[in-house]
Amino acid sequence: MKPGAPPLQSARLLDQVRERVRYMHYSLKTEKAYLYWVRFFVRWSATQPGGMRHPREMGAQDVEAFLSMMANERKVSASTHNQALSAILFLYREVLNIDLPWLNNIGRPQQTKRIPTVLTKEEVASLLAQMEGVTALLARLLYGTGMRLMEGLRLRVKDVDFDRRAIVVREAKGNKDRVVMLPHSLESALRQQMLSARSLWEADRQAQRGGVDTPQALEIKYPRVGNTWGWFWMFASPTFSTDPRSGVERRHHLFEERLQRALKKAVVQAGIHKPVSVHTLRHSFATHLLQSGTDIRTVQELLGHSDVSTTMIYTHVLKVAAGGTASPLDALAAQPLSIQ
Known part of the structure; x- marks a missing residue:
């Protein structure tokens, strides 16, 4: 149990996740997302050799295999991948009170930085x-x-x-x-x-x-x-x-x-x-x-x-929208383009 955190009162794993999320004042959306991914993670373990196991009995290889399945088989986006990883890290660190070195070594996929849609x-x-x-x-x-x-x-x-x-x-x-x-x-x-x-x-x-x-x-x-x-x-x-x-x-x-x-x-x-x-x-x-x-x-x-x-x-x-940078094409003394 982390210093300052009260002992968990619930016996079931998902209830423990819910209890800790609420103690830390996370939003309802975060609570629902974390419960979904923890449930998904546990049920996924049932499809692996050895059958369904408690997360305490799983380790780095299991988490990496789960995340690999998410990326390669389900082809989830980087943001969904990161959300699932955050839920699992929360489970181990905040609920199970397990902070093993391998938790810090699991990489996160880089999200593509996109230019936002802006209306005139x-x-x-x-x-x-x-x-x-x-x-x-x-x-x-x-x-x-x-x-x-x-x-x-x-x-x-x-x-x-x-x-x-x-x-x-x-x-x-x-x-x-x-x-x-x-x-x-x-x-x-x-x-x-x-x-x-x-x-x-x-x-x-x-x-x-x-x-x-x-x-x-x-x-x-x-x-x-x-x-x-x-x-x-x-x-x-x-x-x-x-x-x-x-x-x-x-x-x-x-x-x-x-x-x-x-x-x-x-x-x-x-x-x-x-x-x-x-x-x-x-x-x-x-x-x-x-x-x-x-x-x-x-x-x-x-x-x-x-x-x-x-x-x-x-x-x-703004760099492009404001017209501050002119295209080199506009500087050419070219003939008007006619498309037949």
């Missing part, structure tokens, strides 16, 4: 014009602030400051907080959204429904904090759902697929033929800021990047 300002305007309702507001907010999808959906009432025209993004990637601008053009729509959220909050209080989800440590210290207006979702779901971890039925934020479906439909209607996802709005935000002369350090802070080298990817888009 005209394409963004055309795309947003095809959207309506709460999804239109969300899409505008993500493009106007550079927030990630889940950062926007998890926005709390208390973190929208109309007076300072600022939005506080809590527990973002890397468990860091940051501040982004509140677009002036969205102030009226956000106030209306807040009134809509207030109606839901008041209805929940009158019906004595359970409060919204809050950080576990805060909920233990202040059990009623989830019932307060400040912690309510800006983009609350109109329906209730059961929390997969606690089993409590409560009101969550809007489901992410709602915006994803609306954006996909808008892309078709706008006649955009680039591969566009919700994250493309974030890429476009960063690129357009740099295009307008914003310094890269400011863009880095707004995006929440730990290293400026991550933000530098957007400068590669």
Whole structure:
């Protein structure tokens, strides 16, 4: 057992993984992914000589054979390969408390660094014009602030400051907080959204429904904090759902697929033929800021990047898109090309 970590209470391996993931405050998506790969790894061992074994009985050769199968037989991407490896390393180090030298020697496949898809300002305007309702507001907010999808959906009432025209993004990637601008053009729509959220909050209080989800440590210290207006979702779901971890039925934020479906439909209607996802709005935000002369350090802070080298990817888009480098073909006094 690692120093400072409480002893595991569960007897079953998957329950132990779940218990340790939650103790370390990993996201629900990470929990589901790690459980999937640990289960896959154990079941895969049943197909090997000797039959199904507990991970304690397996070693470097077994892990390498599993990862080799993933790459050669299932032909998974580098990101999927790395996710599976991270799950197995978590299993050995955090759950089984095994930190053997061979764990550090297992190589990770290099992921291909790709230039992100970026929309022009005209394409963004055309795309947003095809959207309506709460999804239109969300899409505008993500493009106007550079927030990630889940950062926007998890926005709390208390973190929208109309007076300072600022939005506080809590527990973002890397468990860091940051501040982004509140677009002036969205102030009226956000106030209306807040009134809509207030109606839901008041209805929940009158019906004595359970409060919204809050950080576990805060909920233990202040059990009623989830019932307060400040912690309510800006983009609350109109329906209730059961929390997969606690089993409590409560009101969550809007489901992410709602915006994803609306954006996909808008892309078709706008006649955009680039591969566009919700994250493309974030890429476009960063690129357009740099295009307008914003310094890269400011863009880095707004995006929440730990290293400026991550933000530098957007400068590669600008090098060509801005037309700063002319093609040598244009310098030739060639005859006009005619294609019959």
